[in-house]
Amino acid sequence: MDIFFQLLTTSLLLGGIYALMSVGLTLIFGVMRVVNFAHGEFIMLGMYLAFWGFTLYHLDPYVILLFSIPLFLAIGFLLYGMVMRGIIAASHNVQIFTTVGLSIALQNLALVLWTGDFRFVRLDYSKTVFRFWRSYVNLPQLIAFAIAAVLMLTLFALLRWTHFGKVVRATAQDREAAILMGIDPDRIHRLTFAMGITCAGVAGVLVSPLYSVYPTAGLQFVLIAYVVVVLGGLGNMIGALLGSLIVAGVEVMGSFLLGTAWKEVLYFLVFLLVLIFRPAGLLGQRGAETLGA
Amino acid sequence: MKRRALRSIRFFSMPAILMVCVGILSLKPVAGQEFEGAYKIGILEPLTGPLAFEGKRHLEGFEIAREMINEQGGVMGKRLVFAVADAPDPTAAANEVNRLVTQEGVKIIVGTYSSTLCGAASSAAARHNIIYWETSCVDPRYAQRGLKNVYRTEIDANGFAWYMVEFTAKYLAPKLGKSPDELKVAFLSEDSSYGQGTTEAARKRAKEEFQMQEVSVDYYAALTTNDFTPILLKLKQAGPDILMAIGRGNDAILFWKQAKEKDLQVQALVSAGATGYGSPDFGKALGKDANGVFALLEPGPGFKIEALSPEGQQLERGFRERVEKQAGAVYGGHQLAGAGLWLLKIVLDKAQSDDPEKFRQAVLSLDLPVGSFLNGWGVKFQENGQNAGERVQHYMLQWQDGNLVTVWPEEFTTYRMKWMPFPPWDQRQ
Numbered sequence: 168m169d170i171f172f173q174l175l176t177t178s179l180l181l182g183g184i185y186a187l188m189s190v191g192l193t194l195i196f197g198v199m200r201v202v203n204f205a206h207g208e209f210i211m212l213g214m215y216l217a218f219w220g221f222t223l224y225h226l227d228p229y230v231i232l233l234f235s236i237p238l239f240l241a242i243g244f245l246l247y248g249m250v251m252r253g254i255i256a257a258s259h260n261v262q263i264f265t266t267v268g269l270s271i272a273l274q275n276l277a278l279v280l281w282t283g284d285f286r287f288v289r290l291d292y293s294k295t296v297f298r299f300w301r302s303y304v305n306l307p308q309l310i311a312f313a314i315a316a317v318l319m320l321t322l323f324a325l326l327r328w329t330h331f332g333k334v335v336r337a338t339a340q341d342r343e344a345a346i347l348m349g350i351d352p353d354r355i356h357r358l359t360f361a362m363g364i365t366c367a368g369v370a371g372v373l374v375s376p377l378y379s380v381y382p383t384a385g386l387q388f389v390l391i392a393y394v395v396v397v398l399g400g401l402g403n404m405i406g407a408l409l410g411s412l413i414v415a416g417v418e419v420m421g422s423f424l425l426g427t428a429w430k431e432v433l434y435f436l437v438f439l440l441v442l443i444f445r446p447a448g449l450l451g452q453r454g455a456e457t458l459g460a
Numbered sequence: 461m462k463r464r465a466l467r468s469i470r471f472f473s474m475p476a477i478l479m480v481c482v483g484i485l486s487l488k489p490v491a492g493q494e495f496e497g498a499y500k501i502g503i504l505e506p507l508t509g510p511l512a513f514e515g516k517r518h519l520e521g522f523e524i525a526r527e528m529i530n531e532q533g534g535v536m537g538k539r540l541v542f543a544v545a546d547a548p549d550p551t552a553a554a555n556e557v558n559r560l561v562t563q564e565g566v567k568i569i570v571g572t573y574s575s576t577l578c579g580a581a582s583s584a585a586a587r588h589n590i591i592y593w594e595t596s597c598v599d600p601r602y603a604q605r606g607l608k609n610v611y612r613t614e615i616d617a618n619g620f621a622w623y624m625v626e627f628t629a630k631y632l633a634p635k636l637g638k639s640p641d642e643l644k645v646a647f648l649s650e651d652s653s654y655g656q657g658t659t660e661a662a663r664k665r666a667k668e669e670f671q672m673q674e675v676s677v678d679y680y681a682a683l684t685t686n687d688f689t690p691i692l693l694k695l696k697q698a699g700p701d702i703l704m705a706i707g708r709g710n711d712a713i714l715f716w717k718q719a720k721e722k723d724l725q726v727q728a729l730v731s732a733g734a735t736g737y738g739s740p741d742f743g744k745a746l747g748k749d750a751n752g753v754f755a756l757l758e759p760g761p762g763f764k765i766e767a768l769s770p771e772g773q774q775l776e777r778g779f780r781e782r783v784e785k786q787a788g789a790v791y792g793g794h795q796l797a798g799a800g801l802w803l804l805k806i807v808l809d810k811a812q813s814d815d816p817e818k819f820r821q822a823v824l825s826l827d828l829p830v831g832s833f834l835n836g837w838g839v840k841f842q843e844n845g846q847n848a849g850e851r852v853q854h855y856m857l858q859w860q861d862g863n864l865v866t867v868w869p870e871e872f873t874t875y876r877m878k879w880m881p882f883p884p885w886d887q888r889q
Binding site: 170173174177181184275278282283284285287289296303305378379381383386387388390391418419420422423426427428431 | 508509510512513516651678679680681683684685686687689690691693694697709710713714721722723741744745747
């Protein structure tokens, strides 16, 4: 029975990590329908920010979190102007090529600047484990989970119930109509992109006590983030949270029962089945999957 | 007319300036030695991408060995120079081999550290009918393809497994107060050809030769495993005495960290190779928590250089001194690369030619005992181009307070193993 509780707890916590990775992508890909294959690299940059802040200035990652937000917003604005603005209205193929190029450039920039060595943020309390509900829970993982939940709910509320959220959704649904309604789509795209990048950076900072930091660290998460976003329903925050929990649960239970080699088979199988029967994702609006094509 | 002339001048001036610059830059200072020119070989290593951390160490080892080779007269009377190529993945490896042969005109290519790269690189080299000299890469299938001009100086996964099981059965088991057939062994490995090759060979030898009890086998994808909890729970259920684990990099660190969190209790962890548990990153990440873990590697601190032949001692001391000065510490990557390149020099000294037939004859004629040169290696190549396991002496190192020290075989080292069997996590020092 202990094993079952441990698996359940691990699924929840891992689901939280995956949710954290996917928040930014839900905004960029889910809402704005812009393909961004460099998503993992922004997570990696967040991890490096936490590492250097911790190593050079002895700052706790949760302190670094506070000024990572304005920093990544600035990076997001800058990159939007330099790279994304030109391809926002282009086909998905162009977006894929451009962002894959951006991803490679960022990975190798990190390699050149900081070498391929693995780096670590070793906090005194990153090894703190406490028994909760007959299972072992790691403190930084729990904090990451909590912040992921808060972030997702906040963004969900923002998109659903505020004027700004309505404006963002309108721009995603129909650019021309939005322009006619007096919305400046360029401004909205820039803001949303920057917010998405900031979420990725924040995710990186939060997981830095848990995983090694190295130039290709983003690759661990980016594919899962895409699966989560599409599985949950493009543009739906609660859907993304649900998707993360499902992917994590399938991964953890499947690894235990069948062996770790099967984990990707299992969650991709679930992914395929959901898309066959609910093409818009679990909580997506029917027909919404064709937007932005 | 004047405008057109000006435009032509502007058009050609940039390339002209560039050509002059290239011309100036290609003038190399004359070396102090009396060489009849330079002999170029190709060096293929992953210098970017996920394997770069080890590829760069290999390159460093090659460079230092090259310095030493050139101080001793170079190869075939010529100064040894490199054409370095970057191979972050198998496709790039094959492309770079083609480029090195067709554009740089090399007849020998040395590389490539990774089991995932050497297959592609050596196949490409074989198609050009040039010599491929592998200094690392442990995929057992490498030597089974019947390629005449493809060689490997390091033992393969079968050799690694042989030494891992040898250590466990003949040295560790008695120290734990058990006979080999009483040991419960679990295998955990990353799923590339490196991990699979070593683990399958280890399972075979453990079961067939020593009747060890296998309680669990698990493979995982190193790059995409974010949480080892399911595996840890399975291992706790299986209750092994010894865990034979092969890691790739980050996965080893994550696994052992989570093993502590989830309180997995084993008597010992035995691994092989300079990646994963044997990587310096493992010690840096885990500090004291890494203590006690074993890794099969090239000789580290405690290595009794006096156990080598006089020539071997001189080489070993010289090599270590230079590597320490340049890189701060001697790592497995340096040692494999250095010994591999030195062995190439020995072959070329004997063959005095890079003609594949003459080269092959020279390779097969070598027969030096253990302790003859770098790393305490000897040499004797088999027909399939593989350097024999018994000559390529390997050593078991143990993490002790942030350093990997040599603990086995006892006759080659001053250190002894500690903390066996592992006490409970909260009692470990």
